[in-house]
Amino acid sequence: MSFSKLLSALDLSYPGFENIDSNSFVRSFAAFIRKHLDATRERFFTIPYEIPENVYKLPGESDREACDRIASGTLVSVGVPSAFGSTENVDWHSNPTYNGYKEWTWQLSRHNDIKLLAHEYLLTGNKAYSKAASDLISTWIDTCPCPSSDVKGWETDCWRTIECGIRMGANWPYFIYAFYPEFSDELLCSIFQSLYEHGARLYSNHTGNNWLLMEMNGLMHIATLCPFFKESGRWESFALSSMEKEAKRQFYPDGFQFELTTNYHEVAINNYQRMFELMRAFGKEIPSSLCSILVKATEVDIKLMEPDGRLPDINDGNVFDVKELLQPKQRLFTSPEIEWVLSDKTKGEMPYTSVALPYSGYFAFRSGWGSDDIYALLDSAPYGRMHQHEDKLSLIVSKGRKRVIAEGGCYAYDTSAIRTLTLSSFSHNVLLIDGEGQNRGRSYSWSDDEISKLSDLKSGTSESVDWAEGGYSGPYGEDEKHPASWTRSVYFIKKHEGFSLPFFIVVDRMSGKEKHEYNILWHVDSERSSIFRDKALYSDVQLALSGGSSLSVTNGSMNPAGGIIATGKEQGMYKGVDRLEYRAISDSVRLITVISFEKDALSVTGCNEICSDDVSITIDGKTYDFRESELKA
Numbered sequence: 202m203s204f205s206k207l208l209s210a211l212d213l214s215y216p217g218f219e220n221i222d223s224n225s226f227v228r229s230f231a232a233f234i235r236k237h238l239d240a241t242r243e244r245f246f247t248i249p250y251e252i253p254e255n256v257y258k259l260p261g262e263s264d265r266e267a268c269d270r271i272a273s274g275t276l277v278s279v280g281v282p283s284a285f286g287s288t289e290n291v292d293w294h295s296n297p298t299y300n301g302y303k304e305w306t307w308q309l310s311r312h313n314d315i316k317l318l319a320h321e322y323l324l325t326g327n328k329a330y331s332k333a334a335s336d337l338i339s340t341w342i343d344t345c346p347c348p349s350s351d352v353k354g355w356e357t358d359c360w361r362t363i364e365c366g367i368r369m370g371a372n373w374p375y376f377i378y379a380f381y382p383e384f385s386d387e388l389l390c391s392i393f394q395s396l397y398e399h400g401a402r403l404y405s406n407h408t409g410n411n412w413l414l415m416e417m418n419g420l421m422h423i424a425t426l427c428p429f430f431k432e433s434g435r436w437e438s439f440a441l442s443s444m445e446k447e448a449k450r451q452f453y454p455d456g457f458q459f460e461l462t463t464n465y466h467e468v469a470i471n472n473y474q475r476m477f478e479l480m481r482a483f484g485k486e487i488p489s490s491l492c493s494i495l496v497k498a499t500e501v502d503i504k505l506m507e508p509d510g511r512l513p514d515i516n517d518g519n520v521f522d523v524k525e526l527l528q529p530k531q532r533l534f535t536s537p538e539i540e541w542v543l544s545d546k547t548k549g550e551m552p553y554t555s556v557a558l559p560y561s562g563y564f565a566f567r568s569g570w571g572s573d574d575i576y577a578l579l580d581s582a583p584y585g586r587m588h589q590h591e592d593k594l595s596l597i598v599s600k601g602r603k604r605v606i607a608e609g610g611c612y613a614y615d616t617s618a619i620r621t622l623t624l625s626s627f628s629h630n631v632l633l634i635d636g637e638g639q640n641r642g643r644s645y646s647w648s649d650d651e652i653s654k655l656s657d658l659k660s661g662t663s664e665s666v667d668w669a670e671g672g673y674s675g676p677y678g679e680d681e682k683h684p685a686s687w688t689r690s691v692y693f694i695k696k697h698e699g700f701s702l703p704f705f706i707v708v709d710r711m712s713g714k715e716k717h718e719y720n721i722l723w724h725v726d727s728e729r730s731s732i733f734r735d736k737a738l739y740s741d742v743q744l745a746l747s748g749g750s751s752l753s754v755t756n757g758s759m760n761p762a763g764g765i766i767a768t769g770k771e772q773g774m775y776k777g778v779d780r781l782e783y784r785a786i787s788d789s790v791r792l793i794t795v796i797s798f799e800k801d802a803l804s805v806t807g808c809n810e811i812c813s814d815d816v817s818i819t820i821d822g823k824t825y826d827f828r829e830s831e832l833k834a
Contacts, residue, residue: 202343202387204230207394215429231386234393238381241426241483245378248478249529250320253313253372256280256771268321271314272333278309279613280771288336293345294358302615302772310345310359312337316372319379331383334376342391347398354406354416363412365399369419370475374426396423400436407443410451410587411458411465414472417443421476425483441488444476448494451586453652456497457561461585463505463518464611467526470498477533492534499530503538504556504565508574509602515563515580517588517611519770546570555667555693562656564669566693568703573601575703575798579691581658581671583651584641591639592629593673594689596707598742600798605742606630607726607778610767619775622762626722632687632709633720633782637678644681666832667693685713685789692832699825705796706818708829710811712789721749721792723781724766729754736804737781745805745818748792749785756780 204226211218217236222229257277258267267277274287283297298305315334322330345359354362377392384392400423407416417440424430424437451459451469458466473495477487502523505512511520527543540549555566562582568575576599580592590609598606609628612620622628626638660669674686692706711719727739732754737744746752755764757777764780785792789811797803801821808815816827 202391204390204394207390207397210394210397210430210432212429212431212433218429227386227390230393231389234389235381237429238378242378244482245374245426247482249532250375251371251475251529253311253316254367255308255311255313257308257313257317264317264321265325267314268318268327268330268333271318271337272329276309276314278305281305288333289340291337291340293341298772300615300617300772302613304614306358307361307364310341310364311367312341312372312376315376319376323379328383331380334380335384335388338376338392339388342395347395347402350401350405352406354402354408354412360402362403362406362408362416365403366412366415366417366419366472369396369399369403369422370415370472374422377426393427396427397430399423400427400430400432404432404436404439411460411468411472413443413447414451414469417447418472418476422479425479425485440476444473445488445491448473448491450649450652452494452498453558453560455558455560456494456499456501457558457563458498459586459647459652460516460588461561461582462516462588462611463502463512463514463521465517465588466498466501467519467521470495470530474530474533481533487533495530496534496536496539499527499534500536500538501558502526503542503552504558505563505578506542507599507604508567508572508576509599510572513578513597513604514610514767515578515597516585516590516592519611555662557658557660557669559655559658559660560653562658562671564658564660564691566667566669566691566705568693568695575600577606577691577693577705579658579669579671579689581656581669581689583654583656584645586647589642590624590629591626591641592631593639593641593675594671594687595629595631596689596691597630598705598796600741603727603741605725605727605739606796607724607766609724609765611770612767612775613770613772615772617772618759618762619765619767622765623767627763628724628766628780630723631721632673632711633722634677634684634711634713634717636718636720637682639673640676640678640681643676643679661833665694665696667695668833684717685711685719687711690829692827692829694827694832697825699820699823700797700799702798704798705794706805706816706827706832707794707796708816709792709794710790711785711787711792712811714788716786716788719749719785719787719790719792721746721783721794723783723794724764725779725781726766727779729779732781737779739779741798743797743799743803744781745795745797745803746783746793747805747807748790748809749783751784753782753784754779755782 275284285291296306318330318334403416403420420436421440424433458469506523514520537550538552557564564579566577580595609623612623670690672688688710690708695703727741730738735746756779768774791811793807795805804819806817814829818825
């Protein structure tokens with residue numbers, strides 16, 4: 202292999218390069234690199250080990266079992282294994298999935314498996330792991346050449362810039378520092394030439410949004426770990442200034458990242474965290490302005506946390522364990538709320554209970570912070586920047602550790618009917634009009650000034666009642682019609698005579714100029730007892746409804762897809778749940794849903810007029826009257 206590109210990339214005035222000999226470049230450069238890594242190794246390993254992302258292990262497989270499998274030539278990506286026979290025969294461009302799922306090939310080139318080999322090697326000294334790593338990285342460099350500068354960042358199987366950023370900002374530095382004593386001189390030169398190629402591609406072909414954060418974190422790692430490249434100073438300055446700019450551009454004033462998903466919110470925070478850890482280890486100053494933004498962003502995880510301690514998987518979200526997310530961040534920054542969660546509520550400051558995110562448009566209802574408490578989340582959010590679902594005004598509800606009113610969640614990024622369903626209104630607890638769902642995405646465009654705008658969320662809290670309200674008058678269906686406006690008001694009755702547990706009153710008002718069929722959807726993940734025209738009874742929850750004409754149920758239908766929610770982000774991870782559809786035909790109408798956890802019989806009534814203010818709930822034969830204006834007072 203020619204290393205002319207590497208030689209031309211070096212700043213030959215860098216201390217130590219006086220011994221570089223162009224006639225024996227491989228030997229002399231490798232000797233320099235070994236000394237450089239020897240000198241900085243201790244610094245680098247002050248950064249805690251981070252478990253690789255994505256699904257690169259088989260179910261129930263230990264790290265050591267996974268490493269033995271990898272060393273035998275069987276690799277896993279997105280949960281799907283492929284046996285190549287040996288680590289010398291891996292085809293990095295292959296795709297063994299039954300439907301050509303592109304994420305398999307893309308995620309394989311993130312090299313999570315090589316990082317895992319490195320971690321186990323440091324624990325065991327097993328040279329089979331260093332041999333496997335050498336083979337894997339050699340075959341990847343040999344068969345996956347860096348594309349030319351005119352190839353866009355999102356193109357190619359192995360050199361998309363998201364993979365470049367993840368490799369450089371999470372995986373390659375770790376395995377380089379773990380394995381360099383075992384790597385041959387030739388392989389070390391190949392690796393550092395590839396590092397330079399990664400830097401050039403990330404600098405010239407970077408993209409935007411959460412990808413940009415991964416790209417710039419990767420570029421910062423290259424610039425910091427390779428100060429002897431001519432371009433490293435420019436790359437470091439560009440990466441840091443980009444990350445500072447993006448922090449102001451991507452995070453709402455209330456702290457939520459502008460894609461409004463619990464997955465990419467954490468991706469964004471994590472790439473700042475990785476960069477901070479690197480900068481601190483190598484003695485670089487971390488801008489205080491970035492820390493303050495990241496503290497607020499981290500506290501969003503606490504505000505959204507369900508009683509089981511995990512995040513809801515809103516939009517293309519993830520059900521991360523919040524405490525696990527917070528633990529590594531305390532090395533860099535903290536707050537009374539963060540300390541309170543990490544100390545199991547013994548230190549710091551107990552946060553709010555119910556709380557609004559006024560810019561990103563979410564309201565979290567909660568009766569308390571115990572694992573048996575009641576929780577709900579109303580989504581009155583803007584459409585978001587990427588990874589959005591058509592779910593404005595959806596409501597999810599948990600009783601203790603059980604999500605009883607669920608929604609579609611995040612399914613694999615394929616083209617399946619399940620993926621299409623989970624993106625649509627048909628898998629969320631929202632309103633359908635004339636059989637059609639919301640369609641904000643078709644003609645939506647983002648402008649940077651939206652990050653500073655308040656959402657349409659209205660809310661209030663008191664000792665006995667918390668409430669939140671939002672509206673939707675956007676497009677429906679492929680024709681982007683605007684048939685009616687919809688307002689959803691949610692009242693969380695925390696204390697009331699006759700009710701032993703808190704409950705929810707949901708009031709939906711639809712106003713149109715002509716008659717439409719309105720269907721309110723509720724996805725219930727609980728064992729069904731019975732369904733009536735205006736009531737649905739389950740083992741964990743009951744729903745009483747008023748204002749409509751009929752209640753129907755769908756569960757696990759594939760044609761058309763409905764009554765299905767994702768249970769994970771990989772293909773095949775879904776299950777059937779009851780999708781209730783409460784129907785009314787009118788020009789304007791008010792529908793009421795009471796969501797209760799009582800075991801006694803429940804019913805609800807209320808005047809159907811859209812301007813009405815009254816709600817009557819009967820439980821165990823006794824009737825209680827509520828007025829919305831009083832609940833908001």
